[in-house]
Amino acid sequence: MQNPFVDRLIERAQERDSRVIVGLDPNLEVLPNFLQERLRREPTETNIEEILFEFNVAVIEASAAEAVGFKPQAAFYEQYGLAGMKALYRTLTRLREMGELILLDAKRNDVTHTAGAYATAWLGAHHPIFGTPNPWRADALTINGYLGADGIRPFMQVNPEAGLFVLAKTSNPSSGELQDLLLQDGFSVAEKMAQLAAEWGATAMGECGYANIGIVVGATYPEQAARLRAIAPRAPFLMPGIGAQGGSLQAVSAAAGADQLGAYAASSRGVMYPFAPAALSGPDWRDAARQAISRAARELRLAIRRVLASQGG
Amino acid sequence: MQNPFVDRLIERAQERDSRVIVGLDPNLEVLPNFLQERLRREPTETNIEEILFEFNVAVIEASAAEAVGFKPQAAFYEQYGLAGMKALYRTLTRLREMGELILLDAKRNDVTHTAGAYATAWLGAHHPIFGTPNPWRADALTINGYLGADGIRPFMQVNPEAGLFVLAKTSNPSSGELQDLLLQDGFSVAEKMAQLAAEWGATAMGECGYANIGIVVGATYPEQAARLRAIAPRAPFLMPGIGAQGGSLQAVSAAAGADQLGAYAASSRGVMYPFAPAALSGPDWRDAARQAISRAARELRLAIRRVLASQGG
Numbered sequence: 049m050q051n052p053f054v055d056r057l058i059e060r061a062q063e064r065d066s067r068v069i070v071g072l073d074p075n076l077e078v079l080p081n082f083l084q085e086r087l088r089r090e091p092t093e094t095n096i097e098e099i100l101f102e103f104n105v106a107v108i109e110a111s112a113a114e115a116v117g118f119k120p121q122a123a124f125y126e127q128y129g130l131a132g133m134k135a136l137y138r139t140l141t142r143l144r145e146m147g148e149l150i151l152l153d154a155k156r157n158d159v160t161h162t163a164g165a166y167a168t169a170w171l172g173a174h175h176p177i178f179g180t181p182n183p184w185r186a187d188a189l190t191i192n193g194y195l196g197a198d199g200i201r202p203f204m205q206v207n208p209e210a211g212l213f214v215l216a217k218t219s220n221p222s223s224g225e226l227q228d229l230l231l232q233d234g235f236s237v238a239e240k241m242a243q244l245a246a247e248w249g250a251t252a253m254g255e256c257g258y259a260n261i262g263i264v265v266g267a268t269y270p271e272q273a274a275r276l277r278a279i280a281p282r283a284p285f286l287m288p289g290i291g292a293q294g295g296s297l298q299a300v301s302a303a304a305g306a307d308q309l310g311a312y313a314a315s316s317r318g319v320m321y322p323f324a325p326a327a328l329s330g331p332d333w334r335d336a337a338r339q340a341i342s343r344a345a346r347e348l349r350l351a352i353r354r355v356l357a358s359q360g361g
Numbered sequence: 362m363q364n365p366f367v368d369r370l371i372e373r374a375q376e377r378d379s380r381v382i383v384g385l386d387p388n389l390e391v392l393p394n395f396l397q398e399r400l401r402r403e404p405t406e407t408n409i410e411e412i413l414f415e416f417n418v419a420v421i422e423a424s425a426a427e428a429v430g431f432k433p434q435a436a437f438y439e440q441y442g443l444a445g446m447k448a449l450y451r452t453l454t455r456l457r458e459m460g461e462l463i464l465l466d467a468k469r470n471d472v473t474h475t476a477g478a479y480a481t482a483w484l485g486a487h488h489p490i491f492g493t494p495n496p497w498r499a500d501a502l503t504i505n506g507y508l509g510a511d512g513i514r515p516f517m518q519v520n521p522e523a524g525l526f527v528l529a530k531t532s533n534p535s536s537g538e539l540q541d542l543l544l545q546d547g548f549s550v551a552e553k554m555a556q557l558a559a560e561w562g563a564t565a566m567g568e569c570g571y572a573n574i575g576i577v578v579g580a581t582y583p584e585q586a587a588r589l590r591a592i593a594p595r596a597p598f599l600m601p602g603i604g605a606q607g608g609s610l611q612a613v614s615a616a617a618g619a620d621q622l623g624a625y626a627a628s629s630r631g632v633m634y635p636f637a638p639a640a641l642s643g644p645d646w647r648d649a650a651r652q653a654i655s656r657a658a659r660e661l662r663l664a665i666r667r668v669l670a671s672q673g674g
């Protein structure tokens with residue numbers, strides 16, 4: 049496998065001394081007032097696209113130095129129809145031009161041909177008809193493994209370099225309704241999913257020693273994160289739930305592994321919106337927003353570094 | 362609840378004496394040669410959009426009289442980028458103008474705000490900013506319940522009338538890797554998911570006596586379909602896997618319930634592509650395609666009716 053995602057992930061983490069993945073979840077209702085006001089004055093599809101993209105660029109430029117990569121959440125673009133999709137298109141293109149790693153959070157899932165179509169859409173190197181480079185491609189994609197291997201293989205085949213993160217234990221309060229149930233062999237559903245992901249990943253190892261298939265593990269469940277690390281020792285962990293959802297840095301540390309390179313904290317609202325919208329009502333919103341975003345991203349990066357240092361010490 | 366999806370589903374099934382949901386999974390590589398040739402001569406984004414939409418219209422018009430509703434599969438549109446999304450937009454708009462029921466197969470899943478954004482995108486009655494009618498809205502959406510109630514409630518809240526189909530037992534060969542595993546209470550993971558869907562659905566009952574939350578159950582697993590019917594007696598079943606995947610009409614019959622209105626066979630390739638692409642190379646492709654599609658849809662409708670009659674008799 050040439051240049052798999054996981055090798056680029058680990059290399060970038062070391063270069064930037066960071067374990068932070070910055071979410072890009074644009075929500076017009078919490079953007080700086082200046083942008084909201086602009087949309088109220090001129091409520092057009094084009095303006096939605098423009099504002100989402102402009103704000104994303106501010107977030108990306110302010111936080112790139114502190115981040116391992118960026119995680120656009122597909123739902124937040126889909127909710128604005130074609131305008132949202134165009135903003136996503138431009139965001140992906142900009143991230144790629146800047147050389148930033150893109151982890152698209154879309155939790156796609158289906159089987160055979162249909163899973164292959166999702167893979168073509170979001171991971172394919174080329175347009176399925178024209179053969180031109182696919183401007184929508186991400187470096188990695190979150191997927192839901194409920195359908196088993198038939199739902200995973202097509203994603204691995206369409207672009208073997210692309211990384212995958214399979215949902216194991218999600219960060220939300222009700223995740224246990226299904227994921228914590230114990231199977232007859234004593235493992236939970238989430239642990240079984242991690243086992244499956246580890247099996248699939250064993251056939252797609254990077255030179256870094258980690259697998260190109262990782263798992264999603266909520267930072268809100270530190271004890272389970274440690275158990276899942278033991279079950280899937282070579283899987284990179286994508287860990288949402290830091291910040292707004294009350295996730296702990298201890299969970300990231302518990303899942304980081306001996307080399308401390310195995311766990312990545314995904315933060316969206318905490319890094320994107322560290323300001324009151326009303327405080328940013330003037331045309332100078334960008335400078336103030338960028339300062340606050342840059343500070344929030346740096347503080348998260350350093351806080352994780354401190355926790356890892358105290359554990360590794 | 363005013364006019365929930367499930368009441369419209371059951372009413373339409375009775376009106377048309379049908380249990381067929383026609384999939385709309387456009388794949389340029391298997392379209393009539395005439396359309397493929399047109400794209401080769403003029404390989405543009407606009408032409409992709411136009412051809413996907415034209416073919417969908419032919420399928421819809423040819424099969425509507427035989428169908429309870431239509432099930433566009435999001436992946437097949439996403440794979441063609443903005444051109445695909447525009448074709449989906451026009452397809453949804455056309456279906457709505459014709460008064461056809463739309464079950465969007467997108468298997469979306471996430472929690473709280475993010476699930477709400479997916480719900481806004483695909484089920485919301487109105488644009489989240491402009492308040493205008495949402496042209497992307499479907500009548501029902503397939504979702505993946507792996508994340509528990511936090512991942513279901515936002516879909517129920519954004520549009521209480523909208524129907525949901527939660528993946529329980531999927532039609533693919535590897536679905537058992539996770540879904541067939543037995544929990545400590547003796548139920549399988551798929552059965553537990555059906556129990557959860559039944560609980561969620563109990564708070565959203567239609568006047569027809571069925572719940573507005575159904576489950577997806579592969580027609581490839583007749584015995585499990587019968588067990589799931591016992592577990593979720595009031596859930597409408599969406600049953601893919603007929604035709605190309607070898608699913609059986611017996612499974613539909615086993616899951617239909619005493620009133621024979623509980624199970625719906627989803628067929629995509631079998632109804633959409635009942636012709637050899639090379640046989641349709643002339644400008645008269647439409648007539649020949651429509652005849653074949655209409656016949657395939659009618660045969661499936663009548664075959665299900667026969668199986669139901671022999672069981673119900």
